[in-house]
Amino acid sequence: MKLVVRRLDAHADRDRFDCGVAPLDEWLKRQAGQAERKRLASVWIATTPDDSASIVGYYSLAPWQIAFEECPPAVSKKLPRYPVAVTLVARLAVARAAQGRGVGAELLVDAVFRAHSASETVPVQAVVVHAKDETAANWYKRHGFVSFSDRPLHLFLTMETIGALKHPPG
Amino acid sequence: MPVTVLRPDAKGRVGLDSLTRLLRQRYGGQPISGYAAEITADGTIVLRPRVEVDAEQAATLVLTTRDRDVFLDALAKPARPAAPLRAAAKRHGKNIARS
Secondary structure (H helix, E strand, O other): OOEEEEEOOOOOEOOOOOOOOHHHHHHHHHHHHHHHHOOOOEEEEEEEOOEOOEOOEEEEEEEEEEEEOOOOHHHHOOOOOOOEEEEEEEEEEEOHHHOOOOHHHHHHHHHHHHHHHHHHHOOOOEEEEEOOOHHHHHHHHHOOOEEOOOOOOEEEEEHHHHHOOOOOOO | OOOEEEOOOOOOOOOHHHHHHHHHHHHOOOOOOOEEEEEOOOOOEEEEEHHHHHHHHHOEEEEOHHHHHHHHHHHHOOOOOOHHHHHHHHHHHHHEEEO
16 A cells, blocks of 8 residues: 655644544544644654545654663663663554555554664664553564563564664665 | 543533533543543543553653563664564555655
8 A cells, every 4th residue: 555654734634533442543633733732742644645634544753761670880881871762652553444454564664764763863772662452562572572571561672673674765 | 441532512612511421421430530631722621541641741661670681682682673574664665655
């Protein structure tokens, strides 16, 4: 399915987006604009080339950090910076009509590529996701994300791993 | 945990009766202290689980020692991209344009 990904704008028809998960639909309709305006997150939408208003899927990226309950000097010395800066893929959703066609994985790739490109300017160590449930967590695991033992719905992928993928130009 | 949305009428008003009715339907008999209310720019009232709001605003994930070691190991020895991710990256190159 050919798609065009761009930053959320006023032209996008957010009201008709339906991914089947109410909190994800409502967030796009009611809060994504505020998240952008307050610079809490950037929101990226996918549309088809011939209908730039209907949203096929979206994701959002936000700055985040990882800290440790215990961080002895021997550990912090190994880190470039502490707490560790990461990028959060805060939400990722695909409209019902486009589900089952690999669009989610392609949007995930777009999100991690974008995070990786940004990290060339402002370095971060990894991309983190917060899966909404176990099924979603397993989907991220299939795509190489590593889950935390004590927080199994939080998963991450290192920038080094993302860097090993073939990136789009620019 | 449900998200509750109450939209305003054409004049931008949200009736107290409809708000009360909705709150009673959704939360009757249970405390609503676990929910955060937000009024959006167009006057819509959104009630969301406070844990979700807190997680967004915290912006810090604190790892246990066990998870810290998992994370540091992965940073030290990055894995090769998984096959499904590599396949998706290939499709991305063919299917996704950016504007």
